[in-house]
Amino acid sequence: MYDEMRYQKCPPGQRTLGNTCDSKERFPQLPREGLFPKAVLKFLRARRGSTLLAAMVLAGGSCLAQKDPGVRGGVAGAGGTFHPIDNSNAAANQADQDFFLQTLERFQEVNSVSGTVEPGNGLGPAFNLNSCGACHVQPAIGGSSPAVNPQVKNKDGSAFAHLDGASNPADTTHFLSANGPIREVRFILNPDGSLDGGVHDIFSIAGRTDAPGCTLQQPNFDQEITNHNAIFRIPIAVFGDGLVEMVSDAFLRDNLASTATKRAALGIGGRFNTNGNDGTITRFGWKAQNKSLLLFAGEAYNVEQGVTNNLFQSDRFPQGTSDATVTACTFNTSPEDTVNTINSQANTIVGGVSKANPNLNKPVGTASEMASDMSNFAAFMQLLAPPTAVTTTASQLNGLALFKQIGCALCHSQTLTTNQLNGVGGNGNNTLFAALGGVSFQPFSDFAIHHMGSTLADGVNQGAAGPDEFRTAPLWGLGQRIFFLHDGRTSDLLETINAHSSSNDCVITASYEQFVREPGENFYQPFSQSTVCGSEANQVIEAFSDLSATQKQDLLNFLRSL
Amino acid sequence: MAIRCWIFALASPAIVLCAEPRNFCQPPPEVEKAFQQAAAASAAITDPFAALDRAAPFQAVRDRYPDNLFAHERYEDAIHENGIEGHLRLLARQYAELESQHAGDPMYRYLSLRATVGRSTAAAIAGLHELLAKNPGFAPAHRTLGEIYGTEAFRQPEQEDIEKETFLALCPGGSLTRRPPAVPGPSRLIDEAARLLDQNGETDRIIAMTIQGLKEFEWRSQRIRAFDWYSRDYKLQDARDLRARYWQAWPVQVRAYQKAGRVEEANTVLASMELRAKALRNQPGSADWDALEVLVQLYTEVHQAERAAGKFRELEQLLGETQGPDQRTLRAARLERLRSLVNEDPASRGGTH
Numbered sequence: 001m002y003d004e005m006r007y008q009k010c011p012p013g014q015r016t017l018g019n020t021c022d023s024k025e026r027f028p029q030l031p032r033e034g035l036f037p038k039a040v041l042k043f044l045r046a047r048r049g050s051t052l053l054a055a056m057v058l059a060g061g062s063c064l065a066q067k068d069p070g071v072r073g074g075v076a077g078a079g080g081t082f083h084p085i086d087n088s089n090a091a092a093n094q095a096d097q098d099f100f101l102q103t104l105e106r107f108q109e110v111n112s113v114s115g116t117v118e119p120g121n122g123l124g125p126a127f128n129l130n131s132c133g134a135c136h137v138q139p140a141i142g143g144s145s146p147a148v149n150p151q152v153k154n155k156d157g158s159a160f161a162h163l164d165g166a167s168n169p170a171d172t173t174h175f176l177s178a179n180g181p182i183r184e185v186r187f188i189l190n191p192d193g194s195l196d197g198g199v200h201d202i203f204s205i206a207g208r209t210d211a212p213g214c215t216l217q218q219p220n221f222d223q224e225i226t227n228h229n230a231i232f233r234i235p236i237a238v239f240g241d242g243l244v245e246m247v248s249d250a251f252l253r254d255n256l257a258s259t260a261t262k263r264a265a266l267g268i269g270g271r272f273n274t275n276g277n278d279g280t281i282t283r284f285g286w287k288a289q290n291k292s293l294l295l296f297a298g299e300a301y302n303v304e305q306g307v308t309n310n311l312f313q314s315d316r317f318p319q320g321t322s323d324a325t326v327t328a329c330t331f332n333t334s335p336e337d338t339v340n341t342i343n344s345q346a347n348t349i350v351g352g353v354s355k356a357n358p359n360l361n362k363p364v365g366t367a368s369e370m371a372s373d374m375s376n377f378a379a380f381m382q383l384l385a386p387p388t389a390v391t392t393t394a395s396q397l398n399g400l401a402l403f404k405q406i407g408c409a410l411c412h413s414q415t416l417t418t419n420q421l422n423g424v425g426g427n428g429n430n431t432l433f434a435a436l437g438g439v440s441f442q443p444f445s446d447f448a449i450h451h452m453g454s455t456l457a458d459g460v461n462q463g464a465a466g467p468d469e470f471r472t473a474p475l476w477g478l479g480q481r482i483f484f485l486h487d488g489r490t491s492d493l494l495e496t497i498n499a500h501s502s503s504n505d506c507v508i509t510a511s512y513e514q515f516v517r518e519p520g521e522n523f524y525q526p527f528s529q530s531t532v533c534g535s536e537a538n539q540v541i542e543a544f545s546d547l548s549a550t551q552k553q554d555l556l557n558f559l560r561s562l
Numbered sequence: 563m564a565i566r567c568w569i570f571a572l573a574s575p576a577i578v579l580c581a582e583p584r585n586f587c588q589p590p591p592e593v594e595k596a597f598q599q600a601a602a603a604s605a606a607i608t609d610p611f612a613a614l615d616r617a618a619p620f621q622a623v624r625d626r627y628p629d630n631l632f633a634h635e636r637y638e639d640a641i642h643e644n645g646i647e648g649h650l651r652l653l654a655r656q657y658a659e660l661e662s663q664h665a666g667d668p669m670y671r672y673l674s675l676r677a678t679v680g681r682s683t684a685a686a687i688a689g690l691h692e693l694l695a696k697n698p699g700f701a702p703a704h705r706t707l708g709e710i711y712g713t714e715a716f717r718q719p720e721q722e723d724i725e726k727e728t729f730l731a732l733c734p735g736g737s738l739t740r741r742p743p744a745v746p747g748p749s750r751l752i753d754e755a756a757r758l759l760d761q762n763g764e765t766d767r768i769i770a771m772t773i774q775g776l777k778e779f780e781w782r783s784q785r786i787r788a789f790d791w792y793s794r795d796y797k798l799q800d801a802r803d804l805r806a807r808y809w810q811a812w813p814v815q816v817r818a819y820q821k822a823g824r825v826e827e828a829n830t831v832l833a834s835m836e837l838r839a840k841a842l843r844n845q846p847g848s849a850d851w852d853a854l855e856v857l858v859q860l861y862t863e864v865h866q867a868e869r870a871a872g873k874f875r876e877l878e879q880l881l882g883e884t885q886g887p888d889q890r891t892l893r894a895a896r897l898e899r900l901r902s903l904v905n906e907d908p909a910s911r912g913g914t915h
Contacts, residue, residue: 110841114780114787116804119841156833165773209808212777212784213611213646323652324614330648331784342794346844356844361798 066552068493069560071139072479077388078239079140082435085383094351096383101349102368103380108133108141109373111305113210113331117164119346120373122307122336124208125216125315125329126201128184130163130305132377135182135235139480142384144237145181147482151202152178160203167207170218174225175232176202181488183232184304187224188459190319197460199303200224200318205329214329219318231458233286234488237477238293240386241284244443244474245293246418246436249281256448259410266407266539270448273463273471283447286473286486287465297377301337309337309374337373345369382433386441387477391561399558402551406543411472411536412444444475444562453502453535458486468535479560493556501541506533584669586701587733589632596623597636604640610746611781613644631702634673642680643743646784653677668697676706680742680789683716701736704729709741715791742791746782751775752811759814765822772811779807802847809835809853816860825864832860836869851880851893858900867904874904 085096110131115121118130129135129151138146151172154160161168175183187196200219205211224230249272256270263270272281273288284290290299298311308315313335317326343365348357359365368376391400403409421437449469457468465471470486484496535541544552589597600619607615617640620633627633641653657670657677664670675689687710690703697703708725711718730736755771758764783804786792792800812835819828839853854877861870877897884890 114783114801114804116780116783116801117808118838154834155837156830158830158834165776209773209776210780212781213609213613327614327648327652328611330646330651332647333788346846360844360846 065549066494066556068556071482072390072560076139076143076480077390078237078385078477078480079142080385081383082385085433085435087434097352098349099366099368100380100383101352101354102345102366103376103383104141105347105349105354106368106373106376107136107380110134111307112164113205113208117210120307122305122332124205124211124306125214125317126204126218127306128199128202128304129160129182132300132305135304136238138237138482139477142238142381143477144235144481145483145488147179149176149178149180149182151176151182152180162207164208164210166203166205166211168203168218170202170221172202172221174222175230181234181483183234183488185219185221185224186231186233186458186460187219188229188231195461197462200230201303201306201316205306211329211331214325214331216317216321216325216329231460232487234483234486236284236286237387237481238381239384239477240441240443240474241293242382242384242433242436243386243416243418243439243441244283244447245382246433246439247283247416247447248419251417251419252281252283252447255413255416256446259413259446262407263410266410268407268410268450268536268540270411270446270450270472270536271464272447273449273465276463281447282463283471285462286470287460287462288447288449288471289462289465292378293381294374294378297381298374301374301377307336307373308332308334310335310339310372311374339372339375340365340370343369382436386443387480387562389442389476389562390479391558393557393561395554396558396561398551399554399556399561402547402555403558406547407540408544409444410540411446411448411450412475413446413472414442414444415440416443417441442476444478445472447474448472450536451534452500452537453504453533455499455502455535456485475559475562478562493559494552497544498541500535500537502535502538504534584629584631586631586669587736589630593623593627593630593633596626596633600636610778613641613646613649616644617641617649631669631673635676635702638673638677639739639743645788646781647788650681650788654681668693668700672700672703672706676702679706679710680791683710683790686710687716699732701729701732704732705736705738709738712738713741713791715742715793742789745785746778748782749775749778751778752807752814755811755818756814759818759821762821765818765824768818769815772814776807776811779804802845802849805842805849806852808838809849809856813856813860817863820864828864832857832864835860848889851877854880855896855900858904862903870904874900 081097081100084093085100086092108131109120110118111120111123112118112130113121113123120131123130133141134150136142136144137150138144151160154163161172175185183202184199185202186198187200190196202218202221204214204216204218206214206216208214221230252272256272273283274280275282275291280291282288282291284293284296290296295311298309301307301309302312302314302316306316315326315330315334317329341363343357343359343362345357345365345368346360347354348359348366348369349355357365357369359369364370368379371379391397403412404414417440418436418438421434449465449471451466451468452470453468456470459467461467478493482491484490484493485499490496490499544555547555588594597620600623603619604616609615617637620637620640624630624633624637638653638657641649645653654674654677657674661670661674671693672690675686675693679686687707690707694700694703694707704725708722708729710716711722711725726738729738751771752775755768755775758768758771783800786800787797812831816828816831816835819825819831835853835857839850839857842850842853844850854873857873858870858877861867861873874897877893877900881890881893881897884893
């Protein structure tokens with residue numbers, strides 16, 4: 001299959017394929033056509049238009065009194081596990097609590113290339129950061145991007161780009177800043193014009209003391225940004241994801257179906273991203289592209305830190321890297337993270353207390369100690385309790401009512417319920433996740449994907465999710481988040497809400513099936529196409545705009561109480 | 563000696579054409595001469611990490627004599643003598659491809675197995691024995707097995723003698739190579755940087771020397787960890803030694819920056835050491851103790867009395883947890899020396915820093 005995204009600016013309501021709606025005059029600053037792939041130019045035009053629209057919306061709203069209360073202070077309402085995890089008896093529960101604490105330690109392990117300068121090994125050849133816990137940290141481990149960007153500044157105050165002697169000369173100031181969000185970069189198209197969408201890691205191990213001889217260069221981000229071929233994503237908080245994983249497909253489908261009529265009345269669609277092989281719902285990631293937390297962990301470990309593992313076994317070198325560079329930058333056997341047959345954890349946790357591990361370098365240990373890092377990360381996320389909301393004031397409660405009234409809750413579903421487990425001693429005698437069974441929880445998401453229009457579209461396809469489709473972002477924990485939207489473009493809640501609306505720009509995705517007529521001569525035949533104009537949230541945002549300033553403030557106060 | 567023959571059955575009687583017999587006992591003089599030139603070219607490369615560059619002259623010889631076993635072997639040796647994980651993977655891939663291109667030719671089967679010696683040696687041994695079962699007179703396989711059985715990791719003296727004798731019977735006057743190839747010696751650059759610091763040397767040069775020294779130690783370690791010539795315990799000890807080198811280099815950096823009045827940079831390195839010391843908690847050996855000692859000394863030197871005292875208290879706590887009377891006594895003595903150091907610091911007596 002050969003996929004090509006086309007992005008077409010059309011008059012409101014008009015759905016047109018082809019180049020019938022030229023809007024060049026609105027974007028005189030655009031580079032000459034021919035320098036860049038056509039799809040990128042079209043994408044850019046539509047986005048510029050949306051930016052203008054968003055700016056107009058904001059300008060119109062700036063005179064109003066309502067204001068984002070900002071990041072909620074006080075204690076982090078997240079970061080712990082379930083109490084109890086296992087209610088069969090106190091000893092079993094303590095063992096499970098210890099297990100969770102061990103997975104938490106592993107989640108925070110810092111990686112280096114060889115495991116000498118830092119305890120974990122396998123970093124690189126390219127990476128975005130060197131620890132899970134470095135990205136997922138606000139307001140507690142498992143969260144999202146912190147106030148000081150660790151991709152820019154190390155805890156010791158030095159530059160992350162040059163940690164341990166690393167070169168990393170590329171200018172990243174266009175998308176990374178000390179007080180900005182942690183980001184990963186994806187390119188929309190490959191140099192040959194075909195769809196890319198993959199992550200291009202920001203940093204290389206070249207120059208590090210533990211990567212002697214490696215000369216791998218960073219991608220040319222400046223060029224990709226100039227070409228409008230780079231988009232960004234920020235880390236997603238993983239609090240409560242064990243519950244999300246435990247919701248059955250049937251429940252999610254029923255939940256979505258239950259609001260179908262109301263959504264249709266407001267022009268809201270919605271569908272699930274699904275696994276191409278078994279057809280089941282995928283639900284993790286900005287576009288709900290990952291099916292399970294294990295898959296999510298394995299992929300992130302490989303993509304974000306460069307650590308090869310049992311699910312993702314290959315080192316990631318940028319396309320076109322020479323054999324000589326690949327050879328010189330390959331330091332460890334693959335996979336770098338596997339199940340441990342020898343216990344290599346110096347610390348263990350007993351009764352909630354960390355101490356020297358008596359089983360170090362022996363072929364025995366706890367489940368956490370013998371499991372791979374990836375499995376530990378998955379278990380950590382599964383056992384990480386959801387954030388605690390503090391929706392108590394009259395304003396917040398009124399905000400919740402308005403949230404439902406204007407239609408936000410049609411996608412941001414307040415309550416979901418997990419599968420009932422077989423119970424203690426049930427299937428497989430696995431009591432570890434007993435706390436996750438039969439639980440109703442408040443993620444404020446339907447975990448479906450929705451067309452968000454050109455204001456948010458990033459041009460990336462992931463699974464069934466197209467260039468402007470995103471998973472309904474779960475709102476739990478939002479009160480203590482600093483950065484919003486998939487690319488962290490804003491820290492302002494009001495701006496975030498407004499970005500849900502878009503002009504009626506059309507996002508056109510055409511999929512082409514490839515045929516080979518004869519050797520060396522290919523042609524492509526249209527296979528399927530879909531066109532969506534505007535954001536599914538437009539009418540809801542209009543309803544939000546129609547609220548009084550006080551009502552809007554109540555709604556903002558409610559959101560910051562989550 | 564193997565003889566390669568082609569049978570042409572187009573006409574009767576069948577014609578058997580035999581090519582020049584391949585000499586598997588010693589390289590022809592022109593190849594030997596090419597080796598000498600390649601060795602000189604390889605030795606001229608000064609970059610200690612340029613493994614492919616060092617192997618390139620031997621690769622050129624191989625490319626010039628593509629059917630010569632020794633040309634291949636010498637290239638493989640060049641990779642084994644200089645390479646790390648990535649190079650070993652490349653070598654294994656190259657010879658697996660060559661083997662598939664020359665299916666049924668024992669020489670390429672042998673070379674493919676030999677490419678993995680030192681990386682997955684047990685499998686290579688089994689493969690070489692299988693090869694010999696079909697080609698008992700294939701001398702190079704006996705030689706390689708003799709070499710492997712002579713190593714510490716795969717030592718089997720009786721087998722070594724058998725293979726050696728068989729090889730010498732097939733190739734009188736032949737010789738075996740000692741394996742594994744040497745790893746680079748420990749870098750002296752960090753020590754030299756410390757000496758240069760004492761002699762008031764230039765700061766940036768001192769820093770650069772410590773970084774290069776660490777790279778050389780890392781490279782040495784990579785030359786060990788990729789190979790199965792070395793036991794897991796040996797590799798673990800090597801990794802601990804390597805970590806200790808960092809703790810040797812960082813203080814030199816702190817002192818160099820401090821001496822040059824680059825206080826901010828000194829403090830950055832110190833902060834980084836502080837963070838990394840935490841990860842050493844409960845590591846085997848005395849890594850955590852040693853790191854804390856270094857921090858007490860450095861904080862004292864840069865007159866950060868409170869931090870020095872904090873680290874000192876951590877050492878006291880660690881002493882309480884220390885098992886074994888000998889180690890306890892030793893540590894207690896070291897702690898007393900540090901106590902006097904901490905107490906001597908004017909800042910700890912209410913100094914003005």
